[in-house]
Amino acid sequence: MGFNCGAYIGAWTVFVIVYLNITVAAVEFSLLADLGIDSLPDKQKINISLEEYTSVITTYLQLKDDTFEEVPELRVYRLDNLRQQDTSKHPLKMVFPISISTEQVESASVRLLLPPQQNDSSTITVRLNQILGTRRRRFLQDKELYLSSRSPKWCDFDVTPAVHSWINGQRNLGLELVCLGCRNNLNPQQAAITAMIHTAQKRAKRSLENSVKRISDCSTRHRKGKKNKCCRHEMNVTFKDLPFPQLENIVEPKSYEAGFCQGLCPAQSNNFATNHSRIQGMMHQIKKNQVKVDNKKNTIPKTCCAPSKLADLQIVMVNKDNPMKLTVQTWEKMQVVECACS
Template sequence: MGRWMCFTIVVLPFLFVVVQLERTQARLVTKDFVESLGLSDVPNIAKMNVSQDDYARMVTIYTNRRKQTDLQQVPKIHRRFYSIKAARTSTKENKHKITFRDKRFKSYAVEGATFRLFLVPKKPTKRMHFLVKDRYKNVLENKTLDPEILPKWMEIFVISVDPITPFEVTCHPACVIKQPTLNLFKYRQGILGGSPLTRTKRASKTKWESFILGQSDPKLPKDNSPFVVSDCRKLPANADLCCRMRMEMLFKMTPGFEFVIQPFSYDVGYCMGSCPGRHNWLNHYTNIKTMFWMMKKEKKALCCVPSKMENVEVLYLSSQDSSKLAISTWVGMKASECACT
């Protein structure tokens, strides 16, 4: 018994230190990345207090800005953004039931959705517990709010949207909810791999890590792939040759990047596989390098690396003002093709 207690006392602090080191390292990586983008600091999502009017205005600007890129994709993507006011609300003690009805753009699928509301305490309080559930009793938000940040605009990422979408909001102590709004991001059929909302539902049944960093989605139609040169799905099964795989980035689920509002997710892409013979050479430099290795009788392996990068338009919380959103182009954020070099 004594030995087990000693073992526990030694190991638990060690595990705590390891976890803390990993979190610290993740914060440093995020900070370095954000600074490389020209931002002064990592925006604090906990302080986000953007009004619905400003939110809708900036999302509309962002959606229009992406139109040109969307229409150049194969297949083309047509996006729509709109906001819905609550169709019905009811309050009983600390619980609020809020229901939305959506009848617009029935031919469009839901890419993502956010439930936003203005939260006001009924009376001064030391702290407020805020809980949001959907119709399936999934907990969408569960946090304790400090009084200095109240009243506050709350934003909840929604994982399930139906023609009739109800939410249950609970506050302790009691609160007043103003301007409840459901923001819907829709697209016309043709987007690859299903919407982020669909993929979120699929991922909830597995581990997030395997979802975000997972293999090529078998549900994707091969003929619709925009990655015509090095798409892994175009190779024979078990070929193990240099090609491009899907790697989905969900900002809301990635620690340190919760400040990104749009896109909900995007296919980062990653390169993997071997480079035998003359398979998928990047350029003439690769040819010359291989010839030199052959002359020196050196057996060095070529590497499978990104050969074409693309930019991503991003809508995010301003690092200067937590009540404002900003839009910028993040350069080299997507590996669209892979090759050997």
């Protein structure tokens, strides 16, 4: 019986792939456990009221650090003149009081308190469109809703593109909610758009403040055609792009400026994290010069550009133990503030 080299290599390949997958999964689980999001709330029970949202977000904005990002204001645009519509035959149409302005929208959601579904399916798929004209629609989102047969339930949809267009001058003809393959009653008992807004006054103030940057910020020290010394670069992280379903329960922020460190660490640099790293840089250079004479290996590594100061990040998430509530968490050391050679 001959040795089957192909089978042997195939078995080892499968082993290595399985081992790597297990290792990556363990690392990911460790990260989620450290952040306190290793478990998910019951999606079908999530029911965050408008009052709960505005109360917690107000607290969150008061805690939010504005080192690298301007803190927005929370605006609530309520739809007070709710009228009954036959949503079993026609889409639900809603026009909110939003008009052109000089402000900028960071994110926006429409929040609807939908009635009990007494005679219809409580799990439905709906489509939200922006109305552009008599027959023109702009698709915004498809979403599966888990409604209740006994009590009203809150649902939310991302309407950032629509609010952005209205503020920038496009005619506000409203939103349209379509029940896909169903004839449920979608007349909301309450309806509002909540938006994170940046005012012109705050943007002007922010621009003035940004004229003075940290010594480790690349934007003040970059020279065209030359490599940067160790400094802080921008890195925007969008949570929905990360491969963790647990992050879907983050309400705010949708993204954040994390930053990273990169650049050269020459021995004569004035940006060392500690006296030890300064000595290490000098010793590396001395050994490097000796290598040229003695032809021996340099055993002292050069210093590396790394974070020297980190900041915490406030996160608003659905409470995994009570999906009718939001909670503000502090994730430690999530943002690079300054970089140095170490």
